[in-house]
Amino acid sequence: MRSVFLLLLFFRLYLHLVSVSCASSTEFVYPNFTASNLRFIDSSDGAFLFSRNSIFKAGLFSPGGDDSSSHFYFSIIHVDSDSTIWTSNRDSPVSSSGKMNLSPQGISVIEDGVNQTPVWSTPVLSSPVYSLRLTDSGNLLLLDHSNASLWESFRFPTDTIVLGQRLHVGMFLSGSVSRYNLSTGDYRFVVVETGGFMKWRGQNYWKLRMHTQANVDSNFPVEFLTVTTSGLALMGRNGTTAVIRVPLTPSSDFRVAKMDPSGRLVVVRFSGGKNMVTEISGPMDPCQVPFVCGKLGVCHLDNDSEKQSCSCVDGMRLDAGKNTCVPVSQSLSLPVSCEGSNVSYFELGQGLSYFSTRFTDPAEHGIQLSTCHDLCSKNCSCLGVFFENTSRSCYLVKDSFGSLWDSKDNSDLIGYVKLSVKKTNAQQQHRGGNKTSLPLIALVLLPCSGFFLVIALGFLWWRRCAVMRYSSIREKQAMRFGSFGSGDLGSFHIPGLPKKFEFEELERATENFKMQIGSGGFGSVYKGILPDETLVAVKKITNHGLHGRQEFCTEIAVIGNIRHANLVKLRGFCARGSQLLLVYEYMNHGSLEKTLFGGNNGPVLEWQERFDIALGTARGLAYLHSGCEQKIIHCDVKPENILLHDHFQPKISDFGLSKLLSQEESSLFTTMRGTRGYLAPEWITNTAISEKADVYSYGMVLLELVSGRKNCLFRSRSNSAAEENHQNNNNNNSSRTMTTSTSSGLVYFPLYALDMHEQGSYMELADPRLEGRVTSQEVAKLVRIALCCVHEEPALRPTMAAVVGMFEGSIPVGNPRMESLNFLRFYGLRFAESSMVEGQIGESDNIGFHRRESSNSGGGYRHSASYVASQEVSGPR
Missing domain, CATH: 1.10.510.10 (Transferase(Phosphotransferase) domain 1)
Known part of the structure; x- marks a missing residue:
């Protein structure tokens, strides 16, 4: 009987010890501690640590979804709203038997099994860990014996910052792949000295100052982003001055800023009953999120319901498996192979906008569409181009192609996708070298054609010699009388000489010098449009001091050879009598x-x-x-x-034009x-x-x-x-x-x-x-x-x-x-x-x-x- 009593007592003591070992801790845990979701699942849904007032909890949790049994993350969660504010092993989830170990060396997350290699761990610390603490602000800290912080989660944010937390310059929030997959996605919010920017695969697509409620309060360099009781703010001047802020209704409720999986930066506030109210969302237009409709999909926004819908442009269809719009034609394909493929360009049409054209500089200004295509064809990373008709600016889309959005007011921008052209069987057979015999008529005509060709070449050579002799006489006359004349300037070979335009060509481009956009001592400036629709500025120099075409060409070659990002490019020139014309690239915003x-x-x-x-x-x-x-x-x-x-x-x-002044004008050079x-x-x-x-x-x-x-x-x-x-x-x-x-x-x-x-x-x-x-x-x-x-x-x-x-x-x-x-x-x-x-x-x-x-x-x-x-x-x- 006594043995039975002792056995029952031992069993009760064992149950008590087990229950104590599985009970959650408040605020602190200490090294040589191990936790798993299974161990704490009954007492606190997997949480092993709560903050002092149970505002936040830490443990290994699963966000749910189809893969909930194999996707567990060591996370910090706001208890009332059930919102995850920080995750450690987001790119290496563990199963329900995975463990979190706390040792004097720090924290490690390990998948249970034969291989005990950590999937995530804290960095090497300066001294041994004495305790792990979870505060009521949501910060997880490793402390030494003097309670000095060795590491804290606030310094390593994932996709969220909470009230009072700071996201310093150079740090970022990375959105997850989805609500149930916390792996790092393609969207980021990055803090830099000039503000806060949203990026998709390294490309800017939105900035905080674009929000309709944003106020730019000062021009100090930004130091950090923070969420306050009165809004979202980028702070500078040692945190004393708001640089950019988005004001909100003052509230002491739980409030966070989060890089959402949808590609939008949101500020949400907990108003009770697990109800999260969205207070800020940017971009405001959901169609401006780069991948909202997949690759090459077109986003349409219903202004009444503020809901978006997706479609493909005419000539393309949706490949649902790849979330991509692909060409309907079987002879065209995506993606483009850079080697040994025929390249074609598919026009997306007008009235479409693309995010990168608002945040990147064009690859070139004032060029033809064909030149823009050539730039893309020579670049293996280029997937397409956007061409602006007015400025003739060429934007290259590299590495990744996102979605477009329907923007009727942007009819000046046209997009093109680079495609591979598949060779037909007939083309392949022809390239294989199938030999056929020449018809009899070809055998007769070929020798006759060669005879007439020789005669024609001889006549052209004689004519060229006569023109050169005539030009030489005209040049001597021009040198003698100090005039340029109207002869051909092509007889001079001067390295670096820019393109020569005919006077009539510039007359047509400027509509007979109709639109004057400036004037001065050098002459007048006119806006022109070349036959390839390139915008140019044509400057008439009416009083020059050069004697002879070669001197003029030498000076123009010097100016034309100057290349710098902050100097206006000289595109070409023209000479007619005593009048010189210089053709410059056109500047969109004037002076x-x-x-x-x-x-x-x-x-x-x-x-x-x-x-x-x-x-x-x-x-x-x-x-x-x-x-x-x-x-x-x-x-x-x-x-x-x-x-x-x-x-x-x-x-x-107007740099380098002083030598083109006449004697009367150049006399001012020594006075004013x-x-x-x-x-x-x-x-x-x-x-x-x-x-x-x-x-x-x-x-x-x-x-x-x-x-x-x-x-x-x-x-x-x-x-x-x-x-x-x-x-x-x-x-x-x-x-x-x-x-x-x-x-x-x-x-x-x-x-x-x-x-x-x-x-x-x-x-x-x-x-x-x-x-x-x-x-x-x-x-x-x-x-x-x-x-x-x-x-x-x-x-x-x-x-x-x-x-x-x-x-x-x-x-x-x-x-x-x-x-x-x-x-x-x-x-x-x-x-x-x-x-x-x-x-x-x-x-x-x-x-x-x-x-x-x-x-x-x-x-x-x-x-x-x-x-x-x-x-x-x-x-x-």
Whole structure:
């Protein structure tokens, strides 16, 4: 009897020990601990650890679905909403018998069985683990004996961040394949210094600032993304300032940001009863998700129900097994084999949009469609192209082809898919070399054809010799009379000479020079469309100083050989009598002058765009000064000669044209060659001209980029409180005050910039339209660079290569030398005096004056320099 009692007691003790070993822990577990889903399935559905207030739980869980028996992940789950916020072994799931081991070396997830190699583990730690802790914020931490963190899940997010968690620059959220398959999918949300971007297979397709509710609060570099009680925010300035934020209704409920398997970034809030409310979803249009309809599928959005549907374009059908639209024709196939295949291009039609064309630069601008196809044919990774008719821009689709969406307002873009053309049996037999005998008539005609061919070649040779003799006589006459004449320019062989256009061809392209888009001292500029529908800008140079076609061709070859991303490309030329025509690539967004000062019709240039324009212009000038075989001094750097292409890429125009001026025009070269307002002092003092004259002009342009206004402008006294304070604080120095602003509100901005630099009041110089989206440090950097560029002594100005280094951070920003900037006070004073005499002062914030030529041509350096308003000598382009 006693033995039976002891047996029962032992059995009860065993059950008690088993139940204790399978009970979940709260907040902490300690090394030499092992957990599996089976071990804790009865007591807590597989969870072995709960946070202190049971808000979160950790364990090996299955998300469900058909593979639930073999797909278990070591995860952290929000208890009330049953939402997974972190997963360890997402790409290596284990079965229900898989284990999580906690040892002094860290955590490892192991598949139970013979092979005990971990499928996932924490990295090597700096000291042994004392405990594993799960906090009420959802953070899982490994702690040492002093409770210092050795590793934490918040630093290694998967597809979700929770309230208070930070996603730092360089980190990303990766969406899973599906709700039930937590493996890493193709969609990511990445945080970079300029914002937050969505990527599909490495290609951008959306950014957070595109959300309709997003506010851009500042222009600081982004440091991290966080979810707050009042919304989603990209933070900067050590986490003290919101850069971009999407405000939401303030709430202390459980809220997360998640990269959804559907390819959208969502912010959801738990409102009780396992009901998750979606507060933010981007892209807002589901059709703009890159693979929403599979490969080459077309997404259609029903505006009423906001639901999308998918289809294939005409000539294609759905291959449901591969989620791909494929050609109906059996002679065409996907994918393209890069070797030994005939390539064809299938037109997708107009009215379709593709995500990558909004975030990538074209492979080429201003080319023919056939050239665009050739670029793709030569690239094995290219799967198709999109061609923009207006700008003749060619976009290549590489590596992966996603979905398209129906966009009726995008009729200018046409897509083409690269396909393989299968050879028919007849073609293969023909290629196999089946021999047939020639008919009798061919045997008779072939010798006769050869005889007539010899006669024809002899006649053409005689005619060519006669033309060359005639051209030689015309050339000598042209050299004698200083005229180009109308003869053929092809007799000169000059390496690098761009394409020669016929005058009649350019007449047709410009509709007899109908659409003028600019004019200046070099001549007029006209918009043209070539026969291949390429847009060009045709510049007529009416007063040139060259004598003979060979000299002209030599100069054009020098300009045509210059290739740089920030220089306008010369496509060709034409000569007719004394008139020269240059054909340039067409710039979509016109000039910087039009964009910066053109009024309120267009969007305001953001600070980053201004910074990029300034840097690109500096790079272009640095290349002209030191990157070409022959140094080129531009001599007329100004906003009108800085053109903007796609994505506001700056390109400098009119470089290298100084040698094409006539004697009358070139006489200005020693006195005033360029545009008043941007002229370096050495133009007036007869000092030798060097590339530092361009540096001065660039500095003046840089000041205008900062302020968004002309350097010489009318400014309302009521809108310039800082200026009034400056005057009041210096009322004992009236002459100095007058140079900054007269009683009429006249401001010479370079001098005002100098005064604000001395006071450290840089925000007074920023374009007020930026509305605080720029910092004092950012403005200070550009103002200091600009003031260094406008030193009176050329030797004190930096080279353009050094300016590029200052922008990029490889060279410290210089300190302006005040003694070399005092001349600006004379400029400001004379500017005010001459403007009061020369004409009526306008009250436009953008232009400032009705300009006319001054009759005062003498007076020496200080007085001649007074006419510094933006009065064109060589004119806008």
